[in-house]
Amino acid sequence: MRGDLQLIQDWIAPGSRVLDLGCGDGAFLAHLKATRNIQELGLEIDAENILQCLRAGVNVIEQNMDLGLQNLESGSFDTVVLAHTLQALHRPDLIVEEMLRVGKNCILTFPNFAYWRHRLALLTDGRMPKSPQLPYEWYDTPNLHHCTISDFDELCRRKHIKVLSRTVVDHGHHSSPLIRLSPNFFGINAIYHITR
Amino acid sequence: MPGAQKKIAADSVGLVSPERLHFDEPLKLRSGRTIDQYDLMVETYGTLNAERNNALLICHALSGDHHAAGYYDANNPKEKPGWWDCCIGPGKPFDTNHFFIVCLNNLGGCAGSTGPSSINPETGKPFGLDFPIITVRDWVNSQARLADRLGIEQWAAVIGGSLGGMQVMRWAISYPARLRHALVIAAAPKLSAQNIAFNEVARQSIMSDPDFHEGRYYDFNTFPQKGVMLARMVGHITYLSDAMLREKFGKASSDSNFGRDLRSGNLSFGFDVDFQVQSYLQYKGQTFSKNFDANTYLLMIKALDYFDPAVDYGGDFSKAFAHSQCKFLVMSFSSDWRFAPERSREIVDNLLKAHKQVSYLEIAAAEGHDSFLMPIPRYMQALHAYMGRVAVECNSGGHR
Structure with a gap:
């Protein structure tokens, strides 16, 4: 399992209702089902991923979340997860609002664009940064709205979103003294647990 | 053989x-x-x-x-x-x-x-x-x-x-x-109002056929074939898509038919079949009408109308x-x-x-x-x- 998912599973209560936005092949939800007896729902648009979900017995709805979550009732899920997808959405701020409406609490993960190597690439080469987290060229990247940890903190302040917990980690999803010293400079991935 | x-x-x-x-x-x-x-x-x-x-x-x-x-x-x-x-x-x-x-x-x-x-x-x-x-x-x-x-x-x-x-x-x-x-x-x-509307056309086609005899056509040794055929033709159009009909019938079949789906190269300037989709639909309706009971068709579309x-x-x-x-x-x-x-x-x-x-x-x-x-x-x-x-x-x- 991807490191960020390993870290967030402890925030998911046994027996709860979990919505995973962009659930991929459903492996994370299948794992939560097996270990925490959750009631799951995944949203996905990739045909092969949807087939994998069906094979895994994971409930999956073919739905483009960029068009909103209007079909889901307010407060109908305990936890809504959005892992490594925020930066690829048309309006990240609106999806965060929708997540907070549908779920009692939400978990978001995203790559920190202000990581010092990204800053250095832009500063020295004058080129769009690339890294294992951001492997794309500027012209073919699915990522539309990169943000930094400071940016997201600011969004939470403006929207009066309560941050229950924030974890910032490196490639291997570990923290370090440097990251704790300056998360927005040394951190590669950000993991937020938020609520209203 | x-x-x-x-x-x-x-x-x-x-x-x-x-x-x-x-x-x-x-x-x-x-x-x-x-x-x-x-x-x-x-x-x-x-x-x-x-x-x-x-x-x-x-x-x-x-x-x-x-x-x-x-x-x-x-x-x-x-x-x-x-x-x-x-x-x-x-x-x-x-x-x-x-x-x-x-x-x-x-x-x-x-x-x-x-x-x-x-x-x-x-x-x-x-x-x-x-x-x-x-x-x-x-x-x-x-x-x-x-x-x-x-x-x-x-x-x-x-x-x-x-x-x-x-x-x-x-x-x-x-x-x-x-x-x-x-x-x-x-x-x-x-059903939507549109769905029910199409069913109504089907129903009227069957019931207005002179051979319907208030549903007692069995006693008259006949059946409302035209009515069932029309009902099926209307139904059949709703089962297909515009794109599929174009794909099937929207192409020229020879150089002489002006790029239209004519059955032969020439316009008939009458009300016979000019276009392939006409004969296709008539064939579908006819085949169906020979094998399907009109009263059953009426029952089935009523069951659809009532489902809610x-x-x-x-x-x-x-x-x-x-x-x-x-x-x-x-x-x-x-x-x-x-x-x-x-x-x-x-x-x-x-x-x-x-x-x-x-x-x-x-x-x-x-x-x-x-x-x-x-x-x-x-x-x-x-x-x-x-x-x-x-x-x-x-x-x-x-x-x-």
Whole structure:
């Protein structure tokens, strides 16, 4: 399992209702089902991923979340997860609002664009940064709205979103003294647990 | 060629034969009337396992019947297989290596089950319009009796497309403990005004045919063939998509026909058939009208018009599913405008509102409403994937 998912599973209560936005092949939800007896729902648009979900017995709805979550009732899920997808959405701020409406609490993960190597690439080469987290060229990247940890903190302040917990980690999803010293400079991935 | 054996594919269920089952316990109908006794024509494929937990019920749509797969005649190379042969057989999505599959001709049908063309024991004549109006709920009640007869306490899955999908939803509502999975394909929560309007054209076509004789055409040794043909032609247009008709008929077939879908190169300057789509539609209507009872057609479209489970729940469709226990797989097809994807999403949204377990796919397909009968690759893969999981549950003693 991807490191960020390993870290967030402890925030998911046994027996709860979990919505995973962009659930991929459903492996994370299948794992939560097996270990925490959750009631799951995944949203996905990739045909092969949807087939994998069906094979895994994971409930999956073919739905483009960029068009909103209007079909889901307010407060109908305990936890809504959005892992490594925020930066690829048309309006990240609106999806965060929708997540907070549908779920009692939400978990978001995203790559920190202000990581010092990204800053250095832009500063020295004058080129769009690339890294294992951001492997794309500027012209073919699915990522539309990169943000930094400071940016997201600011969004939470403006929207009066309560941050229950924030974890910032490196490639291997570990923290370090440097990251704790300056998360927005040394951190590669950000993991937020938020609520209203 | 006498005795010429046809080649039957390895993944076909092969030669099959239907069975007529008689039920003599009166069935109370939604309309308040009662059918004292009735026959159901049933076809089955595969084997019921010792745990009796691997049975699938296939519900047919408007013009379907019990013959969903395989062949009847080994010597007729022209015979077409059952109507859902692409889905039923060894290695197919409804895999006869794993499942015992039951398909029946619904009550009111004209393929052997008791219907308007059957003899009314009270009069010794065909029922005609005296046959009671049957609703989706009545069908499902009769199907539950069939399940009792076959010793099936709980279906592994109940499956259907279009009007068949409506029966599936009714199963989940009326008999929540008797199915583990519900596959609702190309269906709708209820008909739209437009759907009912098309049905009204079909109804008027049949009833205004001089050979209809108030539904007593059997007594006059005739039948309203023109009316049924027209009804089917209108219906058929709603089963196809504009794109598919263009693909099929919108192309030039020779240099001389000005790039139009003319049957011959020349305009007739009369009202005969100029365009291929005309003869296609007439052929479809004619073939159908020779084999399908007009009164049954009227019954079937009435059952469609009346389907609306939400009426018992103050108009809230989600409440209808409050007690449903099964998992749902809902599927729609992009070019279906009879029951468009939005209608399937309404079903999904209401199931989600009721906190039910549901998966949903919208399959890209050009074939319109009829897509649900076609072996469209992504559709077949999805059925395979889902039913594979159902088969695993059966093997691990699946029962709730």
